[in-house]
Structure formats: C-alpha cells, structure tokens
Amino acid sequence: MFTNRLQSISRITAKEYRILMKVMVFVVDNLYEENKNNVEDFVENRKLSEVYAKWNKMYMMSRSEIFTESDLENFQKDTFKWAKLFVEIFKLHSSSNLKFPKFHLWIYHIFESIRQFGAINGYTTETYESLHKDFVKIPYRMSNKKKCGRLNNENNIINVINKKQKKKKPTKLLNFSSKLFETKITEAYIYFCEKINDPNINDNMIKGFDQFLECFDDFLENILEIKDIKECDIIIYGTATLENGSIIRAKNKFHAKPWFSNVAISMDSNESSDY
Structure with a gap:
C-alpha cells in the first residue's frame, strides 16, 4: 500500500x-x-x-x-x-x-x-497558521494555563504585538548617481520650461517640473526652515541608492517597465534539449 x-x-x-x-x-x-457482552x-x-x-x-x-x-x-x-x-x-x-x-x-x-x-x-493555510501561532499559542504559553479568560488573553496578545513592534528608523540615502539635470535656482523656471518641450521627457517628468518650484519652496520653508535663499544649485539625479540597498530610479527607460527578476520563464518542452 x-x-x-x-x-x-x-x-x-x-x-x-x-x-x-x-x-x-x-x-x-x-x-x-455485535455486542454480545453488553458493552456500554x-x-x-x-x-x-x-x-x-x-x-x-x-x-x-x-x-x-x-x-x-x-x-x-x-x-x-x-x-x-x-x-x-x-x-x-x-x-x-x-x-x-x-x-x-x-x-x-x-x-x-x-x-x-x-x-x-x-x-x-x-x-493556503500559511496566513492562518501564522496568526494562530502569534495570537493563540504564544499568548497561551504566556499565561498561567489556568486563568485563560478573554481579558487575560487579550492582554497577552497586546504584549506579543508590542514586543514584535520595532522602532522604525527612516531609511537614509547612501549616494546619488547618474546626473540628469543641473541648473541654478534663479534660472530654474526658464530651464524647466525648456525641458517640458523636450521629446525625451515623459509625462511624469513634465508634471514634476511643473510642480517642482512650489514643492521646493515648501520644503525649504517648512522642513529646513529657510525663509529666503538667493543662490542654490539644483541637481536632479536618475538613481539614488538607499542605506538598505534598495535603488530608486527616475530614468525614462525604467518607467512602467517590468522587473525581470520577478518574471517566471516557462520553457517549451520541445526546446528543453537545446539547453
């Protein structure tokens, strides 16, 4: 068998x-x-x-x-x-x-x-098994195994959640690369107007140029608390690497394109002997 x-x-x-x-x-x-011995x-x-x-x-x-x-x-x-x-x-x-x-x-x-x-x-039971472990098994083990009322279990669940929560640190920028644009702040408006008509600029960049100066002024005033600035160079990069290794890309060739590391390739059985 x-x-x-x-x-x-x-x-x-x-x-x-x-x-x-x-x-x-x-x-x-x-x-x-059959029950010949009259078993209960x-x-x-x-x-x-x-x-x-x-x-x-x-x-x-x-x-x-x-x-x-x-x-x-x-x-x-x-x-x-x-x-x-x-x-x-x-x-x-x-x-x-x-x-x-x-x-x-x-x-x-x-x-x-x-x-x-x-x-x-x-x-798939993966999610439910994980929830059962985190919110039933672990809180029960934290109890005295006798007084496992609803209130006591809820308190144990809260303690488990609090232990799992970690203080999230903001992800820091490690470096920039692939410079795309550079201009002075005094010439930024004219520069952006010229770039909007560039055929190599996509719709997302056009929207970015249109709102850049307003957002930049808000950033200076509310984040950096700088009321007035006369001289400043604006440099726009195509790539930024974060401290955790993630890469942010702003280039046209990456916009709306698939990440090939996430694509599964199915091989034709007739071609399997070729590899």
Missing part, C-alpha cells in the same frame, strides 16, 4: 493519508462481532464502516476544483450526514465532546467560504 513504507503515523503525509483512508472502509468492515456505549461495526465511507465521499467532493450551487448543496448534505454519524460514534471519547474550532468551521462555514473565495483545493 505504501511504496516507500510508512515511518510514523504522526508524520504521515497528505498523500499517504488519502491512501490510508481509501482502504480503511475495508479494514473495519466486519472487524468485530458499544459502536456497531456497521456504523464504523459507514462513517469511513461517508468521509471518503465528502473528502473527494471537497477536492473538486469547480463547484456549482447544486454541487455545494450536495456537498453540504453529505458533510452533515458524516458529521452527525461521526459525533454519535466518537463524542463520548472526547473530553470536549468534539467541540473543536476546526470541526465547527468545516461543518458550518466552509460552504460560504467556497461561494466567496472559490474551491478550497487552492487555499
């Missing part, structure tokens, strides 16, 4: 689990006789086989990639049938009477989630 053997039931993979569940119906079928809370062998069969049917439907409304209704009916039988059989063997959040979510909320977000076969 398992081509690579099964190392440990606690480390079982999803594929191995599916293989196991396929044969469990036949494993438990006629596994034991006895589970009939027929019901045990049935709960595995219902699980397989429900599980196969859950792996569908496309759901119609009728599919969802059938899926919901099959899920309720399985859940009812599952609770009947295993409720007495659970200290919480099977009151698990994931169990509740699966029975009552998964169908509306599919309607809103599509088939669950494409879901």
